[in-house]
Amino acid sequence: MVFIVRRTLQTGKCATTLERRILAEARRLDAQRHDLASHDPDQRIRAVADALCNAVLKNLHPVVSNARHAHETVAELAQTAC
Numbered sequence: 493m494v495f496i497v498r499r500t501l502q503t504g505k506c507a508t509t510l511e512r513r514i515l516a517e518a519r520r521l522d523a524q525r526h527d528l529a530s531h532d533p534d535q536r537i538r539a540v541a542d543a544l545c546n547a548v549l550k551n552l553h554p555v556v557s558n559a560r561h562a563h564e565t566v567a568e569l570a571q572t573a574c
Contacts, residue, residue, distance in 0.1 A: 493541040501537065517543050 500506075500514040518540050525539075 493545055494537055497541045497544070498537050501540070513544060514540060 496510070497514050497518075500511045501518055504515070506512045506515050518536070521536065521539055521543065
């Protein structure tokens with residue numbers, strides 16, 4: 493992700509949804525933390541990549557199709573192991 497963020501910030505190209513999100517996140521972070529862009533460009537890149545990864549992970553939800561079936565399977569395995 494860091495490589496993609498670095499390339500996008502260097503080129504400024506926003507042809508894809510990911511590139512638009514990267515540039516928007518960089519602008520948001522720049523507005524919050526003025527020290528990121530001026531002092532350490534790599535820190536800015538890492539902060540943008542970290543924020544994007546966290547946003548993706550935050551939206552992931554476990555899918556439980558049939559919790560009872562999974563429980564029964566585990567219970568059956570426990571009984572057969574004895």
